[in-house]
Amino acid sequence: MAGAGAAGAGVTPLAPNARVGAMVEWEPISETALRKRISQAEARMTGAQQRLWNCIRIRPQKWHQHPYGDQGNGFWAVGLIGCNQDELDITVQYVLIAVEHGSDLLQLLPDWSPKKP
Numbered sequence: 001m002a003g004a005g006a007a008g009a010g011v012t013p014l015a016p017n018a019r020v021g022a023m024v025e026w027e028p029i030s031e032t033a034l035r036k037r038i039s040q041a042e043a044r045m046t047g048a049q050q051r052l053w054n055c056i057r058i059r060p061q062k063w064h065q066h067p068y069g070d071q072g073n074g075f076w077a078v079g080l081i082g083c084n085q086d087e088l089d090i091t092v093q094y095v096l097i098a099v100e101h102g103s104d105l106l107q108l109l110p111d112w113s114p115k116k117p
Contacts, residue, residue: 028072034060038078041088049092052099056080056092 029037038060045053062074069075082091097103 026071029076031060031076034076034078038088041092044089045092049089049096052096053079053088053092056082056095 042050042053056079058077058079060076060078063069063077064074078088079091082095084091084094086094
């Protein structure tokens, strides 16, 4: 869930004439607002989602990645796996399905291919 700046960064959609690959403008979320969003997501979680969340959660902390986190002085990370911008309970469900069914999370990436030895 690194990238869970995701768990609440107000991402502004690209304009119809925006360049592909252009950086998206976004506003960072406060830690107080982030914790509120986490509590709301926890209230929506199933028992299985909650058990997984309890295993992968970390105390919210700012992580930095150039250039993507520069605009907000980093982005919030709230979990060890499941990096994306979805709502927390959706991200946890995605990881739960991958774990339960043995999915390789890397194969879900569009440009992923196994490395040849």
